Amino acid sequence: MRNRQMKRHARRMRRNGLQPMVFIDSNGQLPDLAATVIARALWRYRSELGPIALALVLNIAAVTLHLWHPEWWIGIFILAIITSSALPLVGARIGLSLRVERLYAATITAGAGGWLAAATAIGATHRPLPQIILVGTPILAVPWWAHRRRRARVRIERTLDAWPDISQSVGLAGSRVMSTVVDMWGWRARFGLARGQTIQDATAKIPELESALGTFRGAVRVYPTRDDKANRFELRVLNIDPHANAITWPGPSISTITEPIDLGPFEDAAPAHVLFLRRHALMGGATGSGKSGIINVVMGNLSACRDVVIWAIDLKRGMELRPWAACIDRLATTAEEARALLRDAVVILEGRAEYLASTGRRVWEPTPDMPALVIIIDEYAELTDEAPEAAVSTDSIARRGRAVAVQLIAATQRPTQKAMGKGAVRSQMDVRISFRVRERKDVDLILGQGMLSAGWHAQTLNAPGKFLVSAPEHTTPRRARAYLLTDEAVTQTAAQNAQKRPTLDEVSRHALDAHRASEERSAPSIDEAVADASESGESPEAGLWAMLVAAPEEGVPVPLLIKASGKSRRWVYYQLGGHASAGRAVQVSRGRWRATSHADDVP
Numbered sequence: 027m028r029n030r031q032m033k034r035h036a037r038r039m040r041r042n043g044l045q046p047m048v049f050i051d052s053n054g055q056l057p058d059l060a061a062t063v064i065a066r067a068l069w070r071y072r073s074e075l076g077p078i079a080l081a082l083v084l085n086i087a088a089v090t091l092h093l094w095h096p097e098w099w100i101g102i103f104i105l106a107i108i109t110s111s112a113l114p115l116v117g118a119r120i121g122l123s124l125r126v127e128r129l130y131a132a133t134i135t136a137g138a139g140g141w142l143a144a145a146t147a148i149g150a151t152h153r154p155l156p157q158i159i160l161v162g163t164p165i166l167a168v169p170w171w172a173h174r175r176r177r178a179r180v181r182i183e184r185t186l187d188a189w190p191d192i193s194q195s196v197g198l199a200g201s202r203v204m205s206t207v208v209d210m211w212g213w214r215a216r217f218g219l220a221r222g223q224t225i226q227d228a229t230a231k232i233p234e235l236e237s238a239l240g241t242f243r244g245a246v247r248v249y250p251t252r253d254d255k256a257n258r259f260e261l262r263v264l265n266i267d268p269h270a271n272a273i274t275w276p277g278p279s280i281s282t283i284t285e286p287i288d289l290g291p292f293e294d295a296a297p298a299h300v301l302f303l304r305r306h307a308l309m310g311g312a313t314g315s316g317k318s319g320i321i322n323v324v325m326g327n328l329s330a331c332r333d334v335v336i337w338a339i340d341l342k343r344g345m346e347l348r349p350w351a352a353c354i355d356r357l358a359t360t361a362e363e364a365r366a367l368l369r370d371a372v373v374i375l376e377g378r379a380e381y382l383a384s385t386g387r388r389v390w391e392p393t394p395d396m397p398a399l400v401i402i403i404d405e406y407a408e409l410t411d412e413a414p415e416a417a418v419s420t421d422s423i424a425r426r427g428r429a430v431a432v433q434l435i436a437a438t439q440r441p442t443q444k445a446m447g448k449g450a451v452r453s454q455m456d457v458r459i460s461f462r463v464r465e466r467k468d469v470d471l472i473l474g475q476g477m478l479s480a481g482w483h484a485q486t487l488n489a490p491g492k493f494l495v496s497a498p499e500h501t502t503p504r505r506a507r508a509y510l511l512t513d514e515a516v517t518q519t520a521a522q523n524a525q526k527r528p529t530l531d532e533v534s535r536h537a538l539d540a541h542r543a544s545e546e547r548s549a550p551s552i553d554e555a556v557a558d559a560s561e562s563g564e565s566p567e568a569g570l571w572a573m574l575v576a577a578p579e580e581g582v583p584v585p586l587l588i589k590a591s592g593k594s595r596r597w598v599y600y601q602l603g604g605h606a607s608a609g610r611a612v613q614v615s616r617g618r619w620r621a622t623s624h625a626d627d628v629p
């Protein structure tokens with residue numbers, strides 16, 4: 027009791043930068059203290075003292091065996107030979123990952139076993155056995171003392187000896203170390219949490235942990251343990267960044283969209299597998315953070331699947347996606363083409379939904395004859411900017427596309443509500459991938475509300491291609507780095523996969539044909555609309571609206587609207603402004619207008 031108090035007092039003094047003083051009283055406290063100090067030193071240096079301890083154990087065993095069972099020497103000898111021969115072969119299974127480690131373990135086993143066999147037979151004091159163990163122990167101990175991983179482990183254990191104090195100071199008091207492992211990149215330790223603490227508490231303390239453990243900034247990660255217990259976490263400290271260099275794409279990891287795509291390795295080398303089937307995906311990050319890079323990985327994989335038709339929108343005039351053109355069934359590089367592509371996708375969606383309903387099925391199972399339709403949109407904000415009325419289509423696809431496997435994969439720098447259009451597109455994204463962001467608040471924009479405070483720190487990603495992924499199968503913030511496809515790899519893969527591409531299925535084609543036919547039948551020509559507007563005797567407002575509804579894709583020019591309505595330019599613009607702010611009409615290009623696709627009736 028008294029001892030414990032003294033220890034606590036000493037610890038408090040040490041924390042305050044004071045050295046404890048030892049008072050020796052008359053009732054023999056010194057031996058007690060000295061024993062404690064020696065025991066502590068033995069414990070602290072237990073790893074370094076390992077070879078000496080082994081020599082001592084061998085001596086005790088030899089004396090005992092020689093006295094009671096000297097005939098056992100042969101058994102010991104055979105066992106030593108078998109074990110030392112097996113170690114180089116099976117040592118990896120017991121944690122001896124390097125060949126040199128296995129050879130060292132085999133040498134020690136052979137040496138110790140041989141000596142013990144001899145000492146059992148003739149006695150440990152029989153010459154030259156004492157000399158052998160006296161000289162052999164320090165010689166064979168040198169590799170042990172010099173071993174980098176062992177020394178690293180000892181350093182970590184010593185750091186973690188102070189865990190009770192560290193945990194107090196970082197606000198995780200009561201948590202405890204369960205085990206530690208040194209690996210190629212640094213070390214990992216499993217911790218048990220105190221009652222009521224959660225992994226989120228540990229994640230929120232990462233900067234404090236880095237400071238308390240004396241690591242580099244950004245070196246600490248917090249993960250759930252493999253058993254997923256809520257009162258445990260794994261702390262990972264990286265001395266070397268496993269993602270320091272670009273990682274070359276190893277080729278497609280899938281041949282059907284029903285399998286998850288390997289986007290690149292996590293820091294523990296496990297692949298970041300993400301399923302895209304019947305899911306929409308959003309990829310965000312600052313300029314130059316690697317969005318186009320990951321789209322190449324996705325394209326490389328999807329183009330290798332026979333059960334996916336790929337459509338794409340790249341309003342940067344096809345700069346990013348054109349190299350994949352041979353694998354893309356339909357590529358839109360202008361606002362006009364994008365609008366038409368998305369409208370057709372909605373038609374397909376509806377056609378497929380009808381087909382599923384008529385056949386009593388719930389979801390579209392992609393096959394080469396009935397492929398999924400994936401629409402890749404590079405720089406989504408440009409679509410919203412240049413074709414705002416396409417929001418109606420993307421909204422429909424986002425809400426209703428999953429079951430019929432009409433899916434969106436969108437990349438954008440900052441998915442603000444403005445950049446993503448008015449609809450529900452952002453909220454419907456099932457897979458979120460965040461590359462480096464400039465501002466902390468962008469994390470929540472890309473990954474969802476509350477993710478920054480839950481530890482998804484995409485602002486700390488420090489190289490292009492590094493990302494965090496949030497998806498049904500990835501619920502904790504683990505850093506991954508996307509594979510990198512060189513330009514040659516893109517050209518080669520696109521050429522290779524171009525032959526394998528499927529075409530749209532019968533159901534979708536039929537829906538598109540039927541829609542076009544009905545449009546042709548119902549749409550009055552613009553000339554008819556002009557004539558109607560001026561002859562009908564209807565109000566100028568109704569005439570102008572009729573012309574906007576009848577306008578072709580590229581819109582009707584304002585001078586024509588002025589002529590047909592017989593009103594002033596100002597009046598026409600006033601009317602157009604009213605329709606536009608109600609979302610009924612859009613300016614398709616400079617001076618050309620038309621009604622939006624969903625505003626098909628009189629305002």
Ligand SMILES: Nc1ncnc2c1ncn2[C@@H]1O[C@H](COP(=O)(O)OP(=O)(O)OP(=O)(O)O)[C@@H](O)[C@H]1O
Binds near residue numbers: 313317318320
């Ligand atoms: N996974 C990766 N590994 C290593 N380097 C990468 C990776 N991805 C991208 N890079 C490097 O970063 C550069 C910029 O990447 P990328 O063009 O993909 O960024 P981005 O986010 O699409 O930028 P922007 O928004 O300007 O289009 C690339 O030229 C490439 O050199």
